[in-house]
Amino acid sequence: MPEEKIDFKKARMKAGIEIHQQLDSKQKLFCGCSTAMQEKEPVAVVVRKQHPVASELGAIDAAAQYEYLRGRSFHYHVFRDETCLVDTDEEPPHALNREALQIALEIAMLLNCEIPAEINVMRKTITDGSNTGAFQRTMIIGTGGWMKFGGKKVPITQVALEEDSAAIVREGENGNGGKDPAEENGKATYRLNRLGVPLVEITTGTLEDFSPGQLQEIAFMIGITCRSTEKVKHGIGTIRQDLNVSVRGGERVEVKGVQELGMLAKVIEKEAARQLELLKTGKKVEKETRATLLDGSTRFMRPMPGAARMYPETDVPPVALDDVWLKQLREKLPEPWTDKLERFKTKLELPADLAVQVVGSDYLDIFENIMKKHPKVNAVVVANVFTSTLKDIGRRKLDVKRLEDRHFFAIFSELEKKRIVKEAIPDLLVNFVNAPDEAMGDALRKLNLTMLKPDELKEIVAQLAKDSPGMAKERLYGIAMGRVRGRADPQDVLKAVERAAKK
Amino acid sequence: MxxxxxxxxxxxxxxxxxxxxxxxxxxxxxxxxxxxxxxxxxxxxxxxxxxxxxxxxxxxxxxxxxxxxxxxARIKHKAADVAPAKDASKPTVTVLGCGGTIASRVDYTTGAVFPAFSPGDMLASFPELKEVANIRGRKLFDLFSDDMTPAHWQAIAAEVAKEIKAKADGIILMHGTDTMHYTAAAMSFMLPNLPVPVVMVGSQRSSDRGSSDNAMNLTCGAVAAVSDVAEVGVCMHGTTNDDYCLLHQGTKVRKLHTSRRDAFRSINVRPFAKIWYEDRRMEVLRDDYKRRGHAGRFALDDKMNPRVGFVYNHPGMDPAYVASLANHFDGIVVAATGLGHVSTNPKGDPLARSIVPALKALVDSGMPVVFVPQTIYGRINLNVYEAGRILEAAGVIGNGCDWTPEAALVKLMWVLGHTKDPKKVRELMLTNVAGELTERTGTETFMT
Structure with a gap:
């Protein structure tokens, strides 16, 4: 399909984004279990069935669901420190985790939401077995918010705090020969350590007049707004995106499970293209839910479910929100990383992509501290060290985790005082990985990275010119650089070469 | 509001x-x-x-x-319109609702959860029931099981007797779980020589969720109700899995966990049977139960005296408190420590306060004082320690008994409903009436 030729504006493409971000609270949302999700070996397996619950839905629907569930059994892996009776649906939920509530409130406030008068916990009926209780606990934390994006306000319809579901054990993982476990004699296997981990679900309004690339950027901005609290989890699987995509003349299609942010634009493009192709050939776009595949395309998952089936969680009384507490939270809100990004671009003059990389990196804190303490150092140099030099060193099988903040401060202090040049930094870092306790002076001497005085540099270059009379300037520069790399600023070397050549 | x-x-x-x-x-x-x-x-x-x-x-x-x-929307429940099917080849089971919510209907428009009880509601919620039996049923009352009184037990027993007369092949009592074992004991004493099974079921997880234990407990309960175990039983989850239920003897069962599905355990005996959910197979674990069609004559025997108190012994127990019980009760049950002990202070410790004089005064006034084990598991034995011998001499009832605290409490109410004569009370209490007392304890009966 000629994806690059789609005119998304003309196609009236609309999209909504739903971001699920796990929170890094110490305990789960409704129990005292750890949220670490580190345990690998289950200590027990619990086997359960599920039943439909009678509702106002028709008898036929209930009968079909009964037959469907009758043939299925759910196997739950239990972990010693990451699963308890609440997770196995053997004990009522404990009180709502205040730490998670606070993080969620901070996120809702950063997204300019209205905060409700009290928190009402709901049960959302789920029958795929991913919740042992057959429902997910969820609650509204904020409504009617917005986020600035390129001079526009992106509407944030709702911020909800909810329990993560149990993770399904996928193909091959439980030795079932690579089949989808859900298909194996109606048996599905889940790991209970993810169940109950708090997450925020952030829903944007319907977004029009944005390109897929811009939509991906919006998702990124929402993600880093969450990370502004410094209390959200990061790493694979800790942030997941769902989408709603439609084009003119089509229907709203729900796309589930975009695991990687970098795929978002591609998924939107491919889905819009798929819908346009259907319409062009006179076919109908079905209102359905689709799953994301590895290449960014989607496959049919199920018809679009009706409205979420919710009723109150009567085991958790409504949680009153104290005005004084909310006021304190508002006053102590961290600087949103979206603002930080802007500041890096304008004040520190970082190129946009480098600024994004710094904000997204694990070294954001130390980057900012270095810029605070050594403001005369070139921010681009510091940013590059944290976004690429360290990666290069890591690729050489060296453990960069052995580097401590003091090493970085010492190096950038030398740089600010012009006692070293930036070319010396990689060798110094490698040195401190191997000898973390060596004094800076000793390291510089050992590595021969002590900066040359102007006279010394002049003399070396003059000597080189004298040794090879008539040599081309470029070649002389190359030889000189080889001799003084890491000990002189290349600009100064160039000047010295120019001067020597004039003689 | x-x-x-x-x-x-x-x-x-x-x-x-x-x-x-x-x-x-x-x-x-x-x-x-x-x-x-x-x-x-x-x-x-x-x-x-x-x-x-x-x-x-x-x-x-x-x-x-x-x-x-x-x-x-109107926040109001409408009953399901599933007609109870009648299959002549299947036995008839009557389901009596004694409070507790075993089936629910959720109105997602308003989020309201309604208890559902009509046979139509039940068949809508548990279609598998009709594969076991023809179901008929009615609600007796709507209350938390903690609001139950001996008067409610009498009402339930009378309804069970009525159903037996009306030729039910089995009876299921749906009941809140908190006091289910008290009601089970009461039914056991009030309904001697049952001709058909009376099975109590409940749910530990609310019935508005798809994971509720209600469906399995009720289905297995129905299997028990059409079986040949003509006894009062409690049918609840055997493990945390949805694999099998255990059918416990009504006088030997106790709730041992606040929330788990498998909270109900048999004390000092094996359960009557294991009932597998998947294939509804009943695996009988004992052979000392009354069979359906036995020769005994059934008659309702529901006289009770509810003026019975329960005392939990503890270090530092106030003798004056024990003495004051004379003003409130016609009999008391004492949950004693260990083999059946309270403070007797035979060595005359200056800080200890023996409650023997207070207990002896109660006994001498004609009030039965019944000892039960605080340990739940095991048998009272007043012969081993001096304390026990002192208490036996003071006239407490219970030496050699392996009853549960609840069964002993209910039994004392029932016995006092029949006689006030202290000698007869003592004799009847120490005689096995409904399986509450056994003569031997198998090695496999602890914490299983």
Whole structure:
């Protein structure tokens, strides 16, 4: 399909984004279990069935669901420190985790939401077995918010705090020969350590007049707004995106499970293209839910479910929100990383992509501290060290985790005082990985990275010119650089070469 | 209830719970269905169920406005219209609702959860029941099991007797789990020589969720109700898995966990049977039960004296408190420590306070004092320690008994309903009436 030729504006493409971000609270949302999700070996397996619950839905629907569930059994892996009776649906939920509530409130406030008068916990009926209780606990934390994006306000319809579901054990993982476990004699296997981990679900309004690339950027901005609290989890699987995509003349299609942010634009493009192709050939776009595949395309998952089936969680009384507490939270809100990004671009003059990389990196804190303490150092140099030099060193099988903040401060202090040049930094870092306790002076001497005085540099270059009379300037520069790399600023070397050549 | 201001506003606007409204509070505007205010929570906030299903609380105050909209929902339960099928080849089981909610119906429009009890409701919720038996049933009362009294036990027993007369092949009692083992013991004493099974079932997880243990307990209970175990039984989960239920003897069962599915355990005996959910197979574990069609004559025997007290012995127990029990009760049950002990202070420790004189005074006044094990498992033995021998001499009842505290309590009420003669009370208490006392304890009966 000629994806690059789609005119998304003309196609009236609309999209909504739903971001699920796990929170890094110490305990789960409704129990005292750890949220670490580190345990690998289950200590027990619990086997359960599920039943439909009678509702106002028709008898036929209930009968079909009964037959469907009758043939299925759910196997739950239990972990010693990451699963308890609440997770196995053997004990009522404990009180709502205040730490998670606070993080969620901070996120809702950063997204300019209205905060409700009290928190009402709901049960959302789920029958795929991913919740042992057959429902997910969820609650509204904020409504009617917005986020600035390129001079526009992106509407944030709702911020909800909810329990993560149990993770399904996928193909091959439980030795079932690579089949989808859900298909194996109606048996599905889940790991209970993810169940109950708090997450925020952030829903944007319907977004029009944005390109897929811009939509991906919006998702990124929402993600880093969450990370502004410094209390959200990061790493694979800790942030997941769902989408709603439609084009003119089509229907709203729900796309589930975009695991990687970098795929978002591609998924939107491919889905819009798929819908346009259907319409062009006179076919109908079905209102359905689709799953994301590895290449960014989607496959049919199920018809679009009706409205979420919710009723109150009567085991958790409504949680009153104290005005004084909310006021304190508002006053102590961290600087949103979206603002930080802007500041890096304008004040520190970082190129946009480098600024994004710094904000997204694990070294954001130390980057900012270095810029605070050594403001005369070139921010681009510091940013590059944290976004690429360290990666290069890591690729050489060296453990960069052995580097401590003091090493970085010492190096950038030398740089600010012009006692070293930036070319010396990689060798110094490698040195401190191997000898973390060596004094800076000793390291510089050992590595021969002590900066040359102007006279010394002049003399070396003059000597080189004298040794090879008539040599081309470029070649002389190359030889000189080889001799003084890491000990002189290349600009100064160039000047010295120019001067020597004039003689 | 909402605050008087909100109630007044609702009245003025003509809005009732279930009505659709639009609410403005400052810059925010919401549309949804007005929810009734639950007991907990902020009375100064109104609760709306939004279109996306969530409940949202909006504070009533400055800038608050409400507009009544068309539409809405009635927060009311309508019974399912599934007709109970009649299959001549299948036995008939009567289900009697004794409180506790074993089936629910959820109205997702309003989020309301209704207890469902009509046979139609039950068959809608548990279609597998009709594969086991023809189901008929009715609700006796609607209360938490903690609100049960001996008068309720008498009412249940009378209804069971009526159903037996009406040729039910088995009876299921749906009951809240908290006091289910008390009711089970009461039925065991009040319904001697049962011709058919009487099976109690309940659920530890609310019936509004797809994971509830109700379906398995009820289905296995139905299997027990059509079996040949003509006894009072309690049928509940055997493990945390949905694999099998255990059918416990009514006088030997106890709730041992506040919340787990497998909270009910047999004490000092094996359960009657294991009932596998998947294939509804009953695996009998004992052979000392009465069979359906036995020769004994059934007759309701429901006389009770509820003036029985229960005392939990503890270090530092006040003798004056024990003495005061004479004013309240016709008999007391003492949950004693270890093999059946309370403070007897034979060595005359200056700080210890023996309660033997107080207990002996009660016994001498003609009040039965019954000892049961605080340890739950095991048998009372008053011969081993000096304390026990002192208590035996003081006239407490219970030496050699392996009853559960609850079965002994119910038995004492039942015995006192039949006689006041201390000698006869003692004799009857120490005689096995409904399986509450055994002569041997198998090695496999602890914590299983």
């Amino acid at each position: 909402y605050s008087p201001e909100i109630e007044a506003l609702l009245k003025k606007k003509g809005v009732e719970a279930g009505g659709r409204v639009r609410v403005t509070a400052g810059k925010a505007e919401y549309e949804g269905i007005l929810m009734p205010r639950v007991v907990a929570g902020d009375a100064q906030s109104i609760v709306l169920k939004l279109e996306n299903g969530y409940n949202l609380s909006v504070r009533y105050g400055k800038g608050f406005e409400m507009k009544k909209l068309a539409g809405g």
